[in-house]
Amino acid sequence: xxxxxxxxxxxxxxxxxxxxxxxxxxxxxxxxxxxxxxxxxxxxxxxxxxxxxxxxxxxxxxxxxxxxxxxxxxxxxxxxxxxxxxxxxxxxxxxxxxxxxxxxxxxxxxxxxxxxxxxxxxxxxxxxxxxxxxxxxxxxxxxxxxxxxxxxxxxxxxxxxxxxxxxxxxxxxxxxxxxxxxxxxxxxxxxxxxxxxxxxxxxxxxxxxxxxxxxxxxxxxxxxxxxxxxxxxxxxxxxxxxxxxxxxxxxxxxxxxxxxxxxxxxxxxxxxxxxxxxxxxxxxxxxxxxxxxx
Amino acid sequence: xxxxxxxxxxxxxxxxxxxxxxxxxxxxxxxxxxxxxxxxxxxxxxxxxxxxxxxxxxxxxxxxxxxxxxxxxxxxxxxxxxxxxxxxxxxxxxxxxxxxxxxxxxxxxxxxxxxxxxxxxxxxxxxxxxxxxxxxxxxxxxxxxxxxxxxxxxxxxxxxxxxxxxxxxxxxxxxxxxxxxxxxxxxxxxxxxxxxxxxxxxxxxxxxxxxxxxxxxxxxxxxxxxxxxxxxxxxxxxxxxxxxxxxxxxxxxxxxxxxx
Amino acid sequence: xxxxxxxxxxxxxxxxxxxxxxxxxxxxxxxxxxxxxxxxxxxxxxxxxxxxxxxxxxxxxxxxxxxxxxxxxxxxxxxxxxxxxxxxxxxxxxxxxxxxxxxxxxxxxxxxxxxxxxxxxxxxxxxxxxxxxxxxxxxxxxxxxxxxxxxxxxxxxxxxxxxxxxxxxxxxxxxxxxxxxxxxxxxxxxxxxxxxxxxxxxxxxxxxxxxxxxxxxxxxxxxxxxxxxxxxxxxxxxxxxxxxxxxxxxxxxxxxxxxxxxxxxxxxxxxxxxxxxxxxxxxxxxxxxxxxxxxxxxxxxxxxxxxxxxxxxxxxxxxxxxxxxxxxxxxxxxxxxxxxxxxxxxxxxxxxxxxxxxxxxxxx
Numbered sequence: 051x052x053x054x055x056x057x058x059x060x061x062x063x064x065x066x067x068x069x070x071x072x073x074x075x076x077x078x079x080x081x082x083x084x085x086x087x088x089x090x091x092x093x094x095x096x097x098x099x100x101x102x103x104x105x106x107x108x109x110x111x112x113x114x115x116x117x118x119x120x121x122x123x124x125x126x127x128x129x130x131x132x133x134x135x136x137x138x139x140x141x142x143x144x145x146x147x148x149x150x151x152x153x154x155x156x157x158x159x160x161x162x163x164x165x166x167x168x169x170x171x172x173x174x175x176x177x178x179x180x181x182x183x184x185x186x187x188x189x190x191x192x193x194x195x196x197x198x199x200x201x202x203x204x205x206x207x208x209x210x211x212x213x214x215x216x217x218x219x220x221x222x223x224x225x226x227x228x229x230x231x232x233x234x235x236x237x238x239x240x241x242x243x244x245x246x247x248x249x250x251x252x253x254x255x256x257x258x259x260x261x262x263x264x265x266x267x268x269x270x271x272x273x274x275x276x277x278x279x280x281x282x283x284x285x286x287x288x289x290x291x292x293x294x295x296x297x298x299x300x301x302x303x304x305x306x307x308x309x310x311x312x313x314x315x316x317x318x319x320x321x322x323x324x325x326x327x328x329x330x331x332x333x334x335x336x337x338x339x340x341x342x343x344x
Numbered sequence: 345x346x347x348x349x350x351x352x353x354x355x356x357x358x359x360x361x362x363x364x365x366x367x368x369x370x371x372x373x374x375x376x377x378x379x380x381x382x383x384x385x386x387x388x389x390x391x392x393x394x395x396x397x398x399x400x401x402x403x404x405x406x407x408x409x410x411x412x413x414x415x416x417x418x419x420x421x422x423x424x425x426x427x428x429x430x431x432x433x434x435x436x437x438x439x440x441x442x443x444x445x446x447x448x449x450x451x452x453x454x455x456x457x458x459x460x461x462x463x464x465x466x467x468x469x470x471x472x473x474x475x476x477x478x479x480x481x482x483x484x485x486x487x488x489x490x491x492x493x494x495x496x497x498x499x500x501x502x503x504x505x506x507x508x509x510x511x512x513x514x515x516x517x518x519x520x521x522x523x524x525x526x527x528x529x530x531x532x533x534x535x536x537x538x539x540x541x542x543x544x545x546x547x548x549x550x551x552x553x554x555x556x557x558x559x560x561x562x563x564x565x566x567x568x569x570x571x572x573x574x575x576x577x578x579x580x581x582x583x584x585x586x587x588x589x590x591x592x593x594x595x596x597x598x599x600x601x602x603x604x
Numbered sequence: 605x606x607x608x609x610x611x612x613x614x615x616x617x618x619x620x621x622x623x624x625x626x627x628x629x630x631x632x633x634x635x636x637x638x639x640x641x642x643x644x645x646x647x648x649x650x651x652x653x654x655x656x657x658x659x660x661x662x663x664x665x666x667x668x669x670x671x672x673x674x675x676x677x678x679x680x681x682x683x684x685x686x687x688x689x690x691x692x693x694x695x696x697x698x699x700x701x702x703x704x705x706x707x708x709x710x711x712x713x714x715x716x717x718x719x720x721x722x723x724x725x726x727x728x729x730x731x732x733x734x735x736x737x738x739x740x741x742x743x744x745x746x747x748x749x750x751x752x753x754x755x756x757x758x759x760x761x762x763x764x765x766x767x768x769x770x771x772x773x774x775x776x777x778x779x780x781x782x783x784x785x786x787x788x789x790x791x792x793x794x795x796x797x798x799x800x801x802x803x804x805x806x807x808x809x810x811x812x813x814x815x816x817x818x819x820x821x822x823x824x825x826x827x828x829x830x831x832x833x834x835x836x837x838x839x840x841x842x843x844x845x846x847x848x849x850x851x852x853x854x855x856x857x858x859x860x861x862x863x864x865x866x867x868x869x870x871x872x873x874x875x876x877x878x879x880x881x882x883x884x885x886x887x888x889x890x891x892x893x894x895x896x897x898x899x900x901x902x903x904x905x906x907x908x909x910x911x912x913x914x915x916x917x918x919x920x921x922x923x924x925x926x927x928x929x930x931x932x933x934x935x936x937x938x939x940x941x942x943x944x945x946x947x948x949x950x951x952x953x954x955x956x957x958x959x960x961x962x963x964x965x966x967x968x
Binding site for chain 2: 076085178275277311312
């Protein structure tokens with residue numbers, strides 16, 4: 051009697067298990083997808099929808115087609131691209147050196163590059179404030195040494211902002227470049243030189259095209275967040291110069307006009323996407339990378 | 345590449361200068377956190393006063409606690425969801441294409457996401473606070489966890505899963521005994537990444553915190569607006585130490601993950 | 605040990621039909637080899653039997669049991685993969701013990717079983733090592749041990765020796781034969797290497813590019829009596845001569861254009877070709893041809909030609925001899941002496957001889 055009972059329960063469990071085995075992975079796995087859809091894409095949709103809910107659908111947008119706002123967007127784009135370009139110019143040789151010319155110290159050096167990336171960026175602002183403020187360290191030193199007559203007035207300038215931006219975003223550029231260069235087969239360079247190419251030709255014809263994906267990633271990783279920055283410009287440049295981020299912050303949190311804020315967010319995002327898209331097309335034509343390794 | 349010492353000099357100098365550029369301010373910050381006189385006086389004497397002041401500040405500790413809770417929750421949630429996604433991937437290969445939706449996290453500036461979440465929450469009349477922050481940070485986290493975990497999962501030899509089943513294991517057993525151990529270092533690395541990103545996050549927290557919650561970043565921001573003080577230096581030094589530990593752990597797990 | 609019946613199995617991959625209505629019987633307890641060129645579908649068949657893919661049509665039977673829809677982990681079949689697929693995070697011991705851990709067998713029983721199996725493959729001293737500390741050959745043996753500890757009815761081996769160097773491969777082949785003889789498990793060994801196949805097989809099947817079985821038999825049957833041109837040329841090398849089968853003065857001969865006629869023995873099953881005076885292919889293996897610089901008595905057939913190229917293989921020497929404007933014959937001579945009495949050199953005029961029983965007639 052007992053044996054028969056056990057077998058029946060076993061059969062039941064088997065059926066239930068089968069059901070669980072069939073649907074459990076799906077429900078569990080799709081949780082992340084649902085979360086992403088709900089809390090990433092729906093908010094984006096909200097921004098778009100909200101921008102059209104003014105007195106008239108286009109009311110919110112009209113205010114932004116003035117010279118002031120255009121200048122702000124252009125300025126932000128300029129800052130983003132300038133930052134990215136400088137990061138690239140510093141970062142590429144840096145990564146190259148790290149990959150090809152260091153061996154024993156490489157892990158330590160990588161660790162040191164990553165560390166700033168992992169520290170609170172406001173700390174960095176503190177640090178640079180400390181150094182660059184009119185009463186700061188650099189000012190003090192330069193005055194003591196007699197190079198400067200008055201306090202250092204580098205803060206609240208455009209260049210202070212750029213310095214800080216490059217400082218902050220450099221690791222974002224170096225890491226993807228490092229990855230791309232690390233995966234690069236050194237023997238290709240040897241083959242190119244062997245066939246008679248000069249160093250410069252080898253770099254432009256072999257190294258750059260094949261590391262293009264890494265360059266693209268690094269550029270994106272710097273450009274896109276840099277476009278929306280407001281904290282760095284605010285601290286380093288003072289409240290005078292307005293950037294896209296500061297405008298959005300002001301509209302949404304300060305003036306409480308969410309509709310206008312959403313509209314402006316939408317406009318500037320679109321501009322960013324279009325400009326980056328065009329950049330990709332142009333650079334894609336200039337530097338062919340047909341045989342990209344994934 | 346065997347190039348001569350001299351041709352390497354310019355890039356060597358660049359590297360040295362870059363490291364100096366990255367670290368001198370931080371170094372100065374740390375050193376002056378022990379300075380007796382408040383800034384801008386030059387070095388006078390060693391003191392731990394500023395650290396003591398930190399220790400006593402309740403507002404600071406509240407903010408610190410808040411940041412920790414949010415970061416840990418976001419890490420836990422995003423890593424958990426990443427693991428579950430892998431389990432799902434084992435069963436159904438067709439899902440892979442849809443994973444592209446997570447890469448959008450990198451292409452959208454944080455402000456835009458912040459504005460979006462804010463609008464959505466106010467539309468749904470959800471009160472801003474810890475819960476909304478955790479939700480927001482988890483989304484941020486997913487954008488890092490999913491690509492990392494997926495990449496690592498793809499590098500696992502599919503034959504291993506075949507063999508495991510061939511030897512008699514069910515899908516679940518294969519997942520627990522084979523896939524998870526191989527994924528574990530990558531999971532730790534991804535988890536650390538999410539933790540730090542959430543802990544250091546500013547823009548998203550600034551928009552979505554509302555009046556009730558304050559993260560550490562927001563606290564520092566408000567302090568900075570007042571002006572620099574050595575207390576900030578002290579705080580920075582401590583946070584630097586925490587970050588260093590996290591990075592070392594991350595590197596460790598990254599290396600272990602690549603070895604498997 | 606059980607047999608495997610493949611009944612009318614069809615399988616398409618990526619829109620292309622790999623196997624169509626395949627029928628095959630793998631006898632119980634034997635070392636069976638499936639030999640075929642790369643990409644012919646033999647690995648697909650293996651995966652179907654193991655359960656890693658499902659059939660589009662047809663049935664697979666293990667003994668009398670229909671396992672066509674049975675999931676991988678329920679089939680009493682274990683596989684040794686080409687790249688071994690050893691679990692990198694487990695030691696040698698844990699890799700081998702994996703299947704036993706799943707069954708909740710007590711630890712000491714497992715330990716005993718594992719050490720015994722490891723001793724069988726000669727790895728008892730490596731039990732606690734990590735996988736990466738082993739050589740290719742040792743990893744191979746761990747993969748084997750891991751599969752056989754489960755005492756499967758059938759062991760599937762997918763080109764397991766492909767990654768090993770020649771000397772190691774030869775050694776492993778002998779070890780595999782001994783292993784199969786002692787275990788008496790049915791082995792299904794898949795390879796594209798005919799040397800491996802001929803060495804280990806009790807029985808072998810030749811699969812062609814279209815996924816169809818051309819011939820099944822013992823290695824000797826397949827090598828000496830191939831049933832098609834494909835088999836004759838895929839297993840070993842052969843000389844193919846086109847000609848017409850006919851009778852003259854009571855003897856069967858084959859007429860070859862611009863070369864003349866040669867005597868042949870026509871077996872019973874090929875008599876119909878003779879009746880039809882059909883165009884056929886004559887297959888002569890290079891080692892069945894004698895080569896000499898002077899005429900020799902006692903052979904049914906003889907040809908004259910000049911030596912075009914010589915390849916030295918150590919054990920044997922291969923001569924490529926031009927016998928007509930359209931035909932070059934390969935000849936293998938074993939190097940039996942340090943100082944051969946007759947040295948054959950480039951451009952020498954030589955005589956080729958073979959007996960009429962040592963050829964195979966194949967349909968054109």
